[in-house]
Structure formats: C-alpha cells, structure tokens
Amino acid sequence: MGYRPSGLARGLSTNRTYTVGFLVPDNSHHFFSLMVRGAEAFSSDAGYSLLLANTLKNQELETSALNNLWDRRVDGAILYASLLSPEQLTTYIERLEHVVFINSPNVPMLESKSVSINVDDQLGARIAVQHFVSKGHTQIALISAPMISSSGRRRLDGYRQALSDFGLPVDEDLICECIPHTEGGYNAVTHLLQAHPDITAILAYNDLSAIGAIRACEDHGKKIPDDIAIIGFDDIPMASLLRPSLSTVRIDKQALGSLAMETLLGLIEGNKDTPQIQIIQPRLILRQTTRS
Amino acid sequence: MGYRPSGLARGLSTNRTYTVGFLVPDNSHHFFSLMVRGAEAFSSDAGYSLLLANTLKNQELETSALNNLWDRRVDGAILYASLLSPEQLTTYIERLEHVVFINSPNVPMLESKSVSINVDDQLGARIAVQHFVSKGHTQIALISAPMISSSGRRRLDGYRQALSDFGLPVDEDLICECIPHTEGGYNAVTHLLQAHPDITAILAYNDLSAIGAIRACEDHGKKIPDDIAIIGFDDIPMASLLRPSLSTVRIDKQALGSLAMETLLGLIEGNKDTPQIQIIQPRLILRQTTRS
DNA sequence: GTGAAAGCGCTAACAT
C-alpha cells in the first residue's frame, strides 16, 4: 500500500523517536567501524535507528554533535571517549535522556540514565606480560603510546603491575614511547635494540606499532619468534594475514558495540537491573610472533 | 541557555528533517567505512545528520531500511549497491524524495530526484593491464571474482578489452574465478602456476586475493616482482604496509562518499545543474609488487 | 511591524 505513519508526528506526540546517536572519534578506523557495526545490528533489530557522527577527538565537534542529537530528541546516545567535563556531560545526560559511555574517563553516572562501559586495558597488558613470563622471558620491552592516550596509560600500568606481580624489575629503559603507527614502532624498537640487545620480548601499544616492531627486528637480524617474541593490541585484520602472523590482545569490538547498544536500549526501556559500570575483558590471541 | 527548538516539530511543519540516510552493505568493511566517513564529514558540515544502516546484501534488510527512512521522512538517501528492482526503486525514490545511487546497476533516474554514481571498474582493470603491457608482460593472468559480482564482471571486461586493445590474445585459461579472499587468491594462483608456469603478471580482483596471490608465488619459488608482478584492487591499509608492498588500483573512497553526499544535498536543495550520471575514475598506485 | 491562530500527522485522553 502507499501509506506509512510519520515517525516525526509520532515522535512529537509520544516523546519517543526510536532513534539513538552514536558518537565515535572516527568511524573509518577499524576499531570503531566494527563497534558501530555491532551497535547498528542490535539497534536495527530492536527497531531503533542509528545517527552516526564523528567527533575527531575534537571538543567542539563533540559538543555540536551532542546539541544536534538533542535537537533531534533522540532517545539516547552512546559516546566513545568523550572529551567533555563531568559538568557538561551531566547536562547532556539530562538532555539526551540516556547515555552510555565507552572508554570515557570520570563520567557522571546518574541512576538509570547513564552507564559506563570500559575496556580493561590493564588486564590486557597483564595477560600479555604473563604469557611472556610463562615462556621464560625476563627482558620484556614495552612500546608505549604518548601519555595523552588514556588507554596507553592503562596499558603501561598493566605492564608495570604484571612485572611487579611476577617479581621482575621494571626497567624504565625498556619502556619506549612512540607514535602508535608502523614507523613509530619501527623507530622505537630500533632504538631499544641498539641500547638493549638482550631484549627477548616486546609488548606493543597496538598492532600497527607491533608491525613496525617486527620490521625493526627483522632488520636487526633477529628471528621472530625465536630471538624475539612480539605481542600487539587490537587484532586488526592485517594481524592474522601477516607473515609472521601477529599475536595480539584482542578486544571484541563488535560485541562491545552490541553490548553498549543493548545497555542503552535497556536504559531507554526502563530496565532497572542495568549495572552502572561494565568491564570488558580483552583476550590474548596467540599466533606466529610468539612461541608456542 | 537551556532551550533548543525541537527538530521534530520543525520537521513536521516544514517537511524538512535535515536528515539523510546512507545504506551500505556493511559499514565495517574498510571500503564502506571510508565512504561513510567522507559522506558524514560533508553532511555534518552542511547541517545534515546521517542515519546509517547496513543492508548486508540482503533484499529484505534493504527494504526495511528504506521503509524506515521513509517513516522518518528523511530528505534523501544514498544507496550503495542496491538490490531492488527498478520498479521498487522508482517508488522509493518518490517516497524518499531524493536518492543517490552508488554502484547500483540499472537504476531509474528521475529528473532532479535521483543520480547514479559509478566507479569505472573497467578503466581500473585497463590501466592495470596497460601497465603490465608497458613493462613487456604478455602472459597476464586474472584472478576474477564470482560472476555474481557486478564489479567483478566489469573488471573482467576491462581486462579483456585492454588485452584486445594491445593486440594480445585473451587466453581463457589465464582467467581464474575465486572467492575474493586471501585463501581464494592463494588457491587460484596455485592452480594457475601449475598449469601455466610462464605467467609473469597477475591482476587480482581485490587486494585480499592479491595477498593470497603473493603468498602462492612465494611458495612456488617465484620472486616478486622479478618473476611475477602483481596488481590488486582497492588499496586497503595493509597494501602499503605489506612486504612487498602491494601495487593496486585505488578508488578514493572518501572522495566518493563525499561526492555522493554533495550530490544528494545538491538535489535536496534544488540544484538544477546536477549531472544524472557521474563516473569515478580509479588510479593506479605502484608499489613493490610491480617493477619500476 | 507584532501577535494570534491554523495546521503539520500523529497519540492519548476523553466522551458517546
């Protein structure tokens, strides 16, 4: 037939739009695109539409995106890595009705209005170090991200913690900050190997820098994984396709997006039993850059 | 201040929602995520919001997503690789007001209501073959996609055309269909090299199958690019990060998404001078899998 | 000019 009720008019009279917003730094990054995918699958299944916006780690863009969601009277929103202050966020939570935060620090949590979901980066780093230790490694280097990165700080924390837990000294010389890309990882490991040729294991901030690490090791004549073992973070598609394929700490991005959406829709539909804080645990994927 | 006009109410009275839909097969594919990125940047800049939905190459999902956009009274939509019949599409064009199609075959084009944007895959294959020929190759194999894929057919066409244009015979034995993934490419090239050890160049349907092709060549003891040159299609991030880095036919996905959105907003805002058909030309990116 | 009123297309509360 040729008639469909107007969602606008319905929304105006019921105060329900069946629309949710999803704000990510950049949807073209593999990490976010998979999260969005998981969230979209869940929301469309439940009859909700997804407004997508990129914030580009830019406060003004985030604010204008939030205002836009407010204008549109969305039923709720998911914010990844929000940059706003707790005060600002409190007002936005009230305007947007329901908000789920992912990996955002210090967010306000209003009863049955907001929820915080966080990836346990420390655990991720710890299980990687634990694996190294269990294989007998003692000289374990870390390619860290710049300290502006909160996930970088958490992974660094986890690395330190794990070493202490296993009774290994934390040698600051084995920690090298780099821009988390292939060249950054390459340069960092080049430096590390010059100063500390006895390194036998490297934990990288992410897969991209891990790939740079692999290249640097190769160029130094180190065999992987026999001379040096490497573990990355993220499990980008390339990780399994590379040779040697990259061992990595995987976060299930699709499940994360899906969980965030499930949580948000739960809030919207009045589920009282939604935990205010949820922790996502990453998992170690062992491939060819670590010895079995 | 604490007040913002309701977009719903405005939309109801003006028949303009400043919302557009974007239907893609799967936003988590690198190709689509970059397209969406380009489109979102343009739309948010122009004050329009983006409703994203995945159709998963599934007619029913596409239809329900379209109905949903209709319910929401979007000002227009972009459809990638639509699966619907021209008749169905005609009615949806009327319901959604304005539609831009990307890489969708045989779409109806209603004056100042719909536009079709297509990637010139034939040209892409032709410039790749042309490069091979200019380097003296005569035994040029093609790893093709299954014939359900329209881009696969167009690339096959371009390959055939180019060979003819350069006076080379089209040897059907040098054309091998495969599922366009790494293993598919690996298997295809393994077979090809067994039957035709004299092959010196391979054009792959996409980068993933090209990576499989590289592996197969390596396993056959062929040096790249000295014994065999390889060109892929897409320019996925891995292409430039691989060793050897992969020469490929690149489509500027972000520009494509941005152009599609620009075109759509042009239609919506009544630009009369929008061409009904637009062609996007891919570009050859030469890296280490081809000789310079 | 400023201000009141009608209408956009629904839902929900009411009345028959």
Place this chain on the structure above:
DNA sequence: ATGTTAGCGCTTTCAC
C-alpha cells in the same frame, strides 16, 4: 467498542 478532541512544538499565514 467506536468516535471525537486536545495537544505535542514548531512554521506560516492572516489579521491587526
């Protein structure tokens, strides 16, 4: 049960 009406929050028209 079915039918009528008010109101959601804007824009636009029409009157003053």
